[in-house]
Amino acid sequence: MLRPERMSKVSVTGSKRVIDEVIETAYDHHSLHVTDYEDDFEGFEPGSSLEGAADVNERLVTVRSLGSILEVEPGDAGPTGVLDDAELQAELETVRERVNELTDERDELRDRVREIDDEIDRMEPFAELGIELDLLRGYDSLEVVVGEAKADAVEDALATAEDVRAFEVFSGNGVVAAFAYPEEDAEEGVLQDALVGVDIAILEVPDADASPADYVSELETERDEFETELADVEAEIESVKQDAAGFLLRAEEQLTIEAEKKQAPLSFATTDNAFVAEGWIPTPTYDDFAAALDDAVGDHADVEELERAEFTPDGHHNEAVHDADGHEAATDGGHEVSDDKPPVVQDNGFLANPFEVLVRGYGRPKYMEFDPTLLVFLTFPMMFGFMIGDVGYGVLYAAIGAALYWKFDDALEDMGAIAIWAGLWTVLFGIMFGGDLFGQHMISTPFSKGVAPGASEFALAWLVFSVLFGVLHLNVGYLLAFVGTSQRHGLKHAVYEAGSWLLLLNGIWAWIFSTHVEGMKPGFLFESITVVTGIPFAGLPQTVGFVGLAAALVGAVLLGIGEPTELVEVLSPIVNVVSYARLMAVLLAKAGMAVAVNLLAFGAYVGEDGGFHYIFTPEHLEYVRGHPESYDLVFGGMTTSPDMTAVGLVAGVLVAIVGHIVVLLLGITAAGIQGVRLEYVEFFGKFYEGGGKPYTPFGYDREYTASE
Incomplete structure (x- = not known):
């Protein structure tokens, strides 16, 4: 567990006549981490994609585009199945044409609705004026300007204008309409020239004969009609999505698989008649991989185990290795055409595996390094549990973790498992610290957190x-x-x-x-x-x-x-x-916060035994107050005062609930961050660097399709 899985570097050499069969077999075996040929081996050059790769990629782009347009999600998948190539092509063309037709119509309707909304927004200032639109244009002897400005500033500017014989200004809610009668010999544009020094945003008068209110009403009616059409189109698109989602998910997966297979030779070293593919494979699976290729192509391809990687600085070891027939291979690597480090397969078992997410947060282990995941599994939740040490909080942490674990996948699922372990350790330490339940001792134990x-x-x-x-x-x-x-x-x-x-x-x-x-x-x-x-x-x-x-x-x-x-x-x-x-610092801080919340909400006293006890009823408080020789009252509490009203009681309960929620959340950040810091800075810094290469085997884990 402290070491990654042992890896072997293998070479597959064969005739180009069987390259398709070799790729199919390696893909189905899903164990070979293919390494790219770097064009540095005499007589070889990088391979090219197989015939039909461009067509497959083009269809894959189309499928992904349609999936994005229809907003297809994994949950929309239907039953798994095999798609015949002709069937896929025909249905894809049908879906593409229908989706393009509907989206074009939808985009046109959206643009029309947007234009109408803009026109309605443009009409609002004219509605504020309350003047018919036809009265704001079409004059031979008058000039008219409508804009957003202060009426006084417009009037002052027109009053001092030399080429304006007479004027009139109308205003409403920051919008003005200025009418000016120019002098006989004045040039066109007198009104706008007179307003040059005024802070005014000039508005264009809409080309409509109706009143602003009527015009807006007509526009709103037209917009409602377009929105109804738009809703019908969107409903039809949703219907197409329901019908095509399963097909699109299957088609994307199948085309992705085909594309990966057809592009595989790009990583190979090739000559006119032969190819060499290299990569890394978990050592225990080598024999099965070699047998699968032998069954597929027989003597037309040769599989060699070039080396069995050791945990040395360069990741290599010069021990004798063997080809598929059991013969000892050359220690110089045989047909080795690349020199790269082995990828890392972390193997930590079911219990510790979720903690790999914390290790990868620092950096994936290098092949030559110890994998600290097991040690993090043994120490991180224990440190977290010690810093919180409360049964109540521990149960909640475990419950939150269980919800994440069962509801999500990948990293969130792993974080859920970590939270479960942290919660369990928190419960164990809570029991040790007197059965602490949200800061309240429930049982007698020899240990205390030290805040009482x-x-x-x-x-x-x-x-x-x-x-x-x-x-x-x-x-x-x-x-x-x-x-x-x-x-x-x-x-x-x-x-x-x-x-x-x-x-x-x-x-x-x-x-x-x-x-x-x-x-x-x-x-x-x-x-x-x-x-x-x-x-x-x-x-x-x-x-x-x-x-x-x-x-x-x-x-x-x-x-x-x-x-x-x-x-x-x-x-x-x-x-x-x-x-x-x-x-210790986080332990005391979180324990002190829980005590403060309970003290404020319920009150507490120090008894004859020197112990710290909370008060939960007014009668209990009165009894403590009545015996000062035996009890030292610390605080009366919000919920226990005899004079406390119902509102005060509710407030005290809310203080308790909100206060413990705050402590719960701060516990996640404080204990979690401090625990991770101790792992990363103090512990990892002694022996661990990270930066390993992930193991990505050639192949695909099918979800929506079935292999033929």
């Missing part, structure tokens, strides 16, 4: 245990780095690059938890372990502290020899581990 009065020692204890978890987590990361570096570069490099950090990490923290210079160290470092485990712990012996310092010194020396530039980060094992204190 008198429980501060637990807050410090969880700080210490967060740090100890960090030490353990980082040890795993450095150990993986040690093993990986040893396999790739040898033991010497592993000692310098990873062993040095292991010595520094464990040496420094062994000294911190030892009794050496005990007076300089806070007492809670040792007491916290006793608080949680019940086992008396006064610190590791001084001897262990001395050994730890010596180990850290040796680690620093090794680091200086192997990676001198990293000596400036010699204290990073302390910094990285302290970063895990955020686990």
